[in-house]
């Protein structure tokens with residue numbers, strides 16, 4: 001099966017790796033010819049890194065499945081699925097979806113990687129609006145498999161199902177978001193945690209460093225394998241309902257203190273920045289991002305091995 005990746009920046013390159021790694025033929029197009037050429041090099045480099053990490057067998061095979069196209073029309077020829085990755089501007093999304101809907105064969109699914117713009121904003125007037133949706137990845141999608149699928153009110157159920165099937169076939173973990181809302185689900189969860197984290201630093205309860213330890217050496221260890229619902233299901237003898245009976249009152253009481261919905265205060269942001277830069281100078285951010293990606297790769301290897309060793313449920 002062939003898919004198209006439209007826009008070959010950071011996320012477009014990563015999607016090309018996801019689909020080509022799964023054996024799909026990838027047609028890659030970007031409005032900037034230099035960006036297209038750069039992307040090919042960067043994809044090949046990332047593929048070599050995945051091989052070094054034991055997460056991929058054949059870097060050249062992956063690269064060979066990515067074909068760069070000179071025009072948008074060429075890239076859409078005969079593809080079952082399109083993943084669009086232009087910058088996060090509604091007018092750009094509107095225009096590229098208008099062109100893609102006019103050019104792509106009937107039945108081709110058109111998905112956007114947008115982090116925040118609902119599909120209804122850029123698909124409303126299209127004749128083929130029923131085949132459009134958002135498929136929101138987490139960066140980089142070849143290491144973090146969840147992808148949030150969210151249609152506009154007029155997106156066909158068959159479109160969502162086709163996107164789910166194609167993403168699963170590429171090794172991703174699609175989740176369905178059943179209504180349009182700002183930030184979809186992942187960023188809303190992250191926002192809820194960040195809101196409390198900023199508050200706790202702001203009132204002097206904890207340092208930035210210790211807050212991070214609380215998540216990475218506490219909550220986060222469980223969350224790598226279980227979501228929060230499974231976590232609480234296992235944390236009371238009678239399961240999740242028992243947990244809610246035992247601890248619901250405490251969480252309700254805490255929630256009374258968590259009602260504000262202001263922006264994070266500037267002085268708190270400055271304080272968090274000051275403490276972070278003490279731990280990690282700005283000049284070392286890039287190096288640390290590479291370190292993060294290596295850690296993710298090791299983790300992914302471990303998860304794959306653990307899943308292979310776990311007997312299937314009957």
Ligand SMILES: NC(=O)c1ccc[n+]([C@@H]2O[C@H](COP(=O)([O-])OP(=O)(O)OC[C@H]3O[C@@H](n4cnc5c(N)ncnc54)[C@H](O)[C@@H]3O)[C@@H](O)[C@H]2O)c1
Nearest residue numbers: 007008009010011031032035085086087088113114115139
């Ligand atoms: N970066 C992230 O962490 C992340 C995570 C999830 C989703 N997203 C979403 O992915 C999308 C792409 O983000 P990115 O970080 O890859 O951006 P990027 O700036 O790295 O890449 C955008 C690409 O689009 C091309 N482009 C710009 N205007 C164009 C036009 N009019 N026609 C054709 N090509 C054009 C550019 O040449 C560039 O290669 C955005 O919608 C963003 O919200 C990003």
